Amino acid sequence: MLTIGAVCEAGKSRLNKTGSWRDYYPEITAKCTGCGICELFCPDSSITIIDKKCIINYDYCKGCGICANECPKTAILMKEERK
Amino acid sequence: MSRTAVMEGSFAVAEAVKACRPEVIAAYPISPQTHIIEELSKYVADNELSSKYVRADSEFSAASIVYGSSGTGARSYTASSSQGLLLMTEVLYAMAGTRLPVVLTGVNRTVSAPITIQPDHQDTMALRDTGVIQIYVENIQEAYATHIQAFKLAEDHDILLPVMVCMDGWILTHTFEPVKIEEQELVDKFLPPFVPKYRLDPKNPLTYGSYGDDEVPEFRYMMHFAMEKAKTKIQLIAEEYKEIFGDYFGGLTEAYKCEDAEIILVAMGSVIGTIKETIDQLRSEGKKVGVLKVRTYRPFPAEEIFEIVKNAKIVAVIDKSISVGQGGQLATDIKAALINKKTPPLVYSCIAGMGGREVNINTVKYIINKSENSLITNQVPDIDYIEIKRQYLE
Numbered sequence A: 001m002l003t004i005g006a007v008c009e010a011g012k013s014r015l016n017k018t019g020s021w022r023d024y025y026p027e028i029t030a031k032c033t034g035c036g037i038c039e040l041f042c043p044d045s046s047i048t049i050i051d052k053k054c055i056i057n058y059d060y061c062k063g064c065g066i067c068a069n070e071c072p073k074t075a076i077l078m079k080e081e082r083k
Numbered sequence B: 001m002s003r004t005a006v007m008e009g010s011f012a013v014a015e016a017v018k019a020c021r022p023e024v025i026a027a028y029p030i031s032p033q034t035h036i037i038e039e040l041s042k043y044v045a046d047n048e049l050s051s052k053y054v055r056a057d058s059e060f061s062a063a064s065i066v067y068g069s070s071g072t073g074a075r076s077y078t079a080s081s082s083q084g085l086l087l088m089t090e091v092l093y094a095m096a097g098t099r100l101p102v103v104l105t106g107v108n109r110t111v112s113a114p115i116t117i118q119p120d121h122q123d124t125m126a127l128r129d130t131g132v133i134q135i136y137v138e139n140i141q142e143a144y145a146t147h148i149q150a151f152k153l154a155e156d157h158d159i160l161l162p163v164m165v166c167m168d169g170w171i172l173t174h175t176f177e178p179v180k181i182e183e184q185e186l187v188d189k190f191l192p193p194f195v196p197k198y199r200l201d202p203k204n205p206l207t208y209g210s211y212g213d214d215e216v217p218e219f220r221y222m223m224h225f226a227m228e229k230a231k232t233k234i235q236l237i238a239e240e241y242k243e244i245f246g247d248y249f250g251g252l253t254e255a256y257k258c259e260d261a262e263i264i265l266v267a268m269g270s271v272i273g274t275i276k277e278t279i280d281q282l283r284s285e286g287k288k289v290g291v292l293k294v295r296t297y298r299p300f301p302a303e304e305i306f307e308i309v310k311n312a313k314i315v316a317v318i319d320k321s322i323s324v325g326q327g328g329q330l331a332t333d334i335k336a337a338l339i340n341k342k343t344p345p346l347v348y349s350c351i352a353g354m355g356g357r358e359v360n361i362n363t364v365k366y367i368i369n370k371s372e373n374s375l376i377t378n379q380v381p382d383i384d385y386i387e388i389k390r391q392y393l394e
């Protein structure tokens, strides 16, 4: 049954793995200090800092490159996705 | 007890909105709508109304704010005119699609360019297909009543669509008339608090504006179906209002001296008053003329209109707007309402009053006179630009 106004339960976007849209993927290099700036900027909430390490969730990362652009240490490289 | 006071149309609307106890009001000033929201902000500042009043940085923001507040289950109101309404358009589509029962006043004003602040119906006509219910009012008392009716209609769980009360700028907003202001207790009885179907609440998160890959036709159908249901609801609500407050201005339409009329004028908004006056004069001369007020433009009451005009010989439709490259929107809809019927009356489409050009008794008499001539020659001009100054065009 469709709901009025397409209002539905929250969290449905998890079902849509947008990682498949990616042409470039971010790669974290050893220069990363774990400052967390990229985590704040990622529009897809695909970065988590765990133990001062930057972990990317490639299921949802769309490869926009904002993290690489914002990283003060230039610790993120954008590499072409080869499928 | 209700009280009657002579007041400006804008203030009467503000009184009506106040009586509906909106929880959130967001707006951006634009003539000729400004007095309404100015007065509402004053009520809030003076603690006469406990609404959250947000002066937005644009009409786009104002519409977005009431979109959000309505999503949280708060009764919400905004108002605008002309370019301001156009700036709201994107949000109004989303609001109607999300089925949020915001009430707004569309104070009719010409759209630029060229720029003018005078009234015509071009602005609200541009919002015709948004899914927002449109009710056009004839006078200030009707504007007062229709705002109170609008919240009840919008918030009905069978409807859940935004409702726009359309009123001619200046002619209705800035003139003074005696207005009956109803007792708060009775308004509360007529309009109980808003019970939302869904509610944005961090404790119970929901997705608003979700992705609808394969279901768009179904969602559009549901909106259209709600509009169809609104036809019955608008009538019922108008009758209930009459029962409680004693005033009735029509439901979807109002037929004035149409029963035996050979010529029926069709129009919307404040011009109806002028037409009624003309009809009275011509009736005293024995002419069989009447006027049909289209009060509800969306949903469009095609069946009801046909029933009223079916025995007339000619229907003259006045549009205060134009779909450039096609013609008058109301006339087009009237033609569509008659097209599959047996022996429908002729339809004479008149474009008048654009940019605020006066439509007075003489204008109406001219249209009726041309209608009479059309009946003799059995030829109707497809579209007639009333009182266009041809000397400027040559």
Ligand code: SF4
Pocket (backbone or CB within 6 Å): A028, A031, A032, A033, A034, A035, A036, A037, A038, A039, A054, A070, A071, A072, A073, A074, A075, A076
């Ligand atoms: S912004 Fe750069 S340095 Fe900071 S956590 Fe991200 S990748 Fe590491």
Ligand code: SF4
Pocket (backbone or CB within 6 Å): A025, A026, A041, A042, A043, A044, A045, A046, A047, A056, A060, A061, A062, A063, A064, A065, A066, A067, A068
């Ligand atoms: S490339 Fe874009 S989406 Fe992917 S992690 Fe970086 S900021 Fe997020």
